Amino acid sequence: MEDFLNAFALISNFVLVPAIAYGSQLALGALGVTLVFAILRFSNFAHGDTMAFGTMVTILVTWWFQSMGISLGPLPTALLALPFGIAACAAFLLISDRLVYRFYRQQRADPVIYLIASVGLMFVTNGFVRFIIGPDDQRFADGERFIIRAREFKQMTGMAEGITIKVSQGITVVTMIIVVAALFWFLNKTRAGKSMRAYSDNEDLALLSGINPDRVVAITWILAAALATIAGTLYGLDKSYKPFTYFQLLLPIFAAAIVGGLGNPLGAIAGGFVIAFSEIFVTYAYKKFASYALPEEWATGGLLQLLSTDYKFAVSFMILLLVLLFKPTGIFRGTGV
Amino acid sequence: MKGIFRHVFFFGIMVGLIVLVGQMQSWNLALSILNLCLISSIMALGVNMQWGYAGLFNVGVMGFAALGGLAAMLISMPPVHEALAVGGKGVFFGLLILVATIAVCVFLYRKIAFPPLRMLLVIVVSIVGYFLLRSVLDPATVAIEKVNPAATGYLGGFGLPIILSWPVGGILAGAAAWLVGKITLGLRTDYLAIATLGISEIIVAVLKHEDWLTRGVKNVTGLPRPVPYEVNLQKADWFLELAARFGMDPVTFSSIFVKLCYGLLFAVVLLIVLYLSEKALRSPWGRMMRAIRDNEVSASAMGKNIKARHLQVFILGSIVVGIAGAMLTTLDGQLTPTAYQPLRFTFLIWVMVIVGGSGNNWGAVLGGFVIWFFWIEAEPLGLWLMDVLTSGLDTDSALRLHLLESAAHMRLMTMGLILLLTLRFSPRGLLPERR
Incomplete structure (x- = not known):
């Protein structure tokens, strides 16, 4: 029994807790991609770098607050700076929509043209971010670091294995729940949200019933900016901020959105957790877990790792391929095949 | 024309x-x-x-x-003959297992008409194949990488x-x-x-x-x-x-x-x-x-x-x-x-x-x-453009250095x-x- 509890604590510490936090971040990122897809009907390759941009502004404002001595006590100051990041990111996306995408919308261009334009925008954003903050790692987390330390947990329970929960992980999950609740309330209850869903379901019918398309598109970009900035900041607080990492996040985020069904918000959340859990489950080394969970005679010398962490992107890719092979519409039926 | x-x-x-x-x-x-x-x-x-x-x-x-x-x-x-001697066989059989696993999966997927059974068999075969592959390939790659790692350490x-x-x-x-x-x-x-x-x-x-x-x-x-x-x-x-x-x-x-x-x-x-x-x-x-x-x-x-x-x-x-x-x-x-x-x-x-x-x-x-x-x-x-643009600033001003660097x-x-x-x-x- 003792061994069983220890094995469970070990798994919670190294797999469940990190996967829940990572899944929340992916879910928020995938929600942004899926919203843009539902309304504008293209996969936004610039989303990863939009996250990097919003996070960059948040970091800069955080540093400014820190230099002025403003802080949130035990919570990271970045939370206070978040609204500024969102505002700047929204402005950035609205300007880029005005300069780039609006033209193609008026032309009723092919979706693939949007795709190429978004790749172009991705590199402009990427260059801009690197130009301002540099390509290196940046640290901006402050406040308390842990909710529960492994040592305290061990003292409390008297077990051999402890569970560590970082403040950033706690904040990630709480923020994710709040943001998702607010988003669904907005989409289902408000007039603007309903017009968005109508536009997504049937563009022509929505236009006929007097919905202003420019307004719908603008709201979409603002929501995408908010989701991207929040996801990026939470990821940066939890791990670290490096512009290139955000470009690499694009693959798991797309995979999450497609697994759930592109264009379906509920699917994006589910997809985020599917990807995060599979990634961490597959790349975790089960050696110590096996020492608790299995009889001693079965012990082996290996790490018992299914896949080295170097290939964590391969996990999201494999899942993506499997979904495309067997159920291209995703778990929750999305709009696009 | x-x-x-x-x-x-x-x-x-x-x-x-x-x-x-x-x-x-x-x-x-x-x-x-x-x-x-x-x-x-x-x-x-x-x-x-x-x-x-x-x-x-x-x-x-x-x-x-x-x-x-x-x-x-x-x-x-x-x-690298030394590496081939210690690990060549392992890598070869590893690749063989990989190909065989994929072939068996495709075969099963094509031949079995009942979807749940088909999925179950494909999943079981691919998991077994993966562990077989790892058990053959891993020792071989470790051995290969140990052969004079500074100069070769590869096949x-x-x-x-x-x-x-x-x-x-x-x-x-x-x-x-x-x-x-x-x-x-x-x-x-x-x-x-x-x-x-x-x-x-x-x-x-x-x-x-x-x-x-x-x-x-x-x-x-x-x-x-x-x-x-x-x-x-x-x-x-x-x-x-x-x-x-x-x-x-x-x-x-x-x-x-x-x-x-x-x-x-x-x-x-x-x-x-x-x-x-x-x-x-x-x-x-x-x-x-x-x-x-x-x-x-x-x-x-x-x-x-x-x-x-x-x-x-x-x-x-x-x-x-x-x-x-x-x-x-x-x-x-x-x-x-x-x-x-x-x-x-x-x-x-x-x-x-x-x-x-x-x-x-x-x-x-x-x-x-x-x-x-x-x-x-x-x-x-x-670089030249940045140099000209920032020439008004001090040679060691932080902004100028940042701009030149970027x-x-x-x-x-x-x-x-x-x-x-x-x-x-x-x-x-x-x-x-x-x-």
Whole structure:
């Protein structure tokens, strides 16, 4: 029994807790991609770098607050700076929509043209971010670091294995729940949200019933900016901020959105957790877990790792391929095949 | 005639620019720019087949080029006998198990009609196969990596002439393209783009981390060359005579001579690929491809198999990219997995195709030349510009140092802007497709 509890604590510490936090971040990122897809009907390759941009502004404002001595006590100051990041990111996306995408919308261009334009925008954003903050790692987390330390947990329970929960992980999950609740309330209850869903379901019918398309598109970009900035900041607080990492996040985020069904918000959340859990489950080394969970005679010398962490992107890719092979519409039926 | 005039005009300017670099900076630099222009043009031709002929968006050019690079290394390097002795068998059986597992899975999937049972069996077989593979492959790779890790620590290659690797690189890239295309073509264009992005990241991750195959980040250096070495040339009598006849220093002349040899080889490949692409584009096959690109529904109504044709052209384009990737590694003389960056290998090629003129082979070639030329020359230009712009600031002011340091990132932004501007204001490129 003792061994069983220890094995469970070990798994919670190294797999469940990190996967829940990572899944929340992916879910928020995938929600942004899926919203843009539902309304504008293209996969936004610039989303990863939009996250990097919003996070960059948040970091800069955080540093400014820190230099002025403003802080949130035990919570990271970045939370206070978040609204500024969102505002700047929204402005950035609205300007880029005005300069780039609006033209193609008026032309009723092919979706693939949007795709190429978004790749172009991705590199402009990427260059801009690197130009301002540099390509290196940046640290901006402050406040308390842990909710529960492994040592305290061990003292409390008297077990051999402890569970560590970082403040950033706690904040990630709480923020994710709040943001998702607010988003669904907005989409289902408000007039603007309903017009968005109508536009997504049937563009022509929505236009006929007097919905202003420019307004719908603008709201979409603002929501995408908010989701991207929040996801990026939470990821940066939890791990670290490096512009290139955000470009690499694009693959798991797309995979999450497609697994759930592109264009379906509920699917994006589910997809985020599917990807995060599979990634961490597959790349975790089960050696110590096996020492608790299995009889001693079965012990082996290996790490018992299914896949080295170097290939964590391969996990999201494999899942993506499997979904495309067997159920291209995703778990929750999305709009696009 | 206006079209021909345009072609001659732009290519004339390009030749002039390279000659200018030769005169102003050095002929050595001009020739190394020219060689990379030639390779870039071939890559752009490959992407042009996919995008220009068929409207397929491939975001994984980097991965296919990296497979070409891998082929160059595997074909040319001498085998490491010690490593083969300790791990060769393990790797061989590992690959055998991999192939067998996939074959059994496909067989089961095709033969069993009852879906739940089918899924269960496929999952069980693939899990068993994976663990078998790991149990055979892992000890072998560990043993291989232990063999003199500072110098080898990998299996080596086949020790064949490196030129052979060019077609082999094409085949490897084509196989990867088949895998991705088979699954994603026929679905939305977005899915192909995302899947190619994924496979290119994974290919580069494999090159970086599988030390037994590629030595990973330790790089494989000193690939054999298809052309003579400078040192040997400087000792040869006929070469010294030739240098004396041109009145040039043998050391400088030898490096120019080597670059010229490379240039000749690359030009031959470029001309072959260009000839074949032009022939294909003007054939009934090319007209069919364009018909499919311009209106899939009506082409399908005429009885054309859209998915099969897309798969075909996607594989062909990737083969060309793979060949160019092998050529690039041949020119570098080393396999550097960390050098494969999406900006340099995917995005830049795309800018070449769009700026040059998608759908027009000559446009892709021109785009390869123009964009590569400015990519190289933009760095000194950007630094100089930043230096002039910030000359009003103190020499050690933080802002000035930051701006000078970041000048390199401006290239990213500039290329992105060029792509967006071309796409918006001149979507048909410098040399538009003839209609």
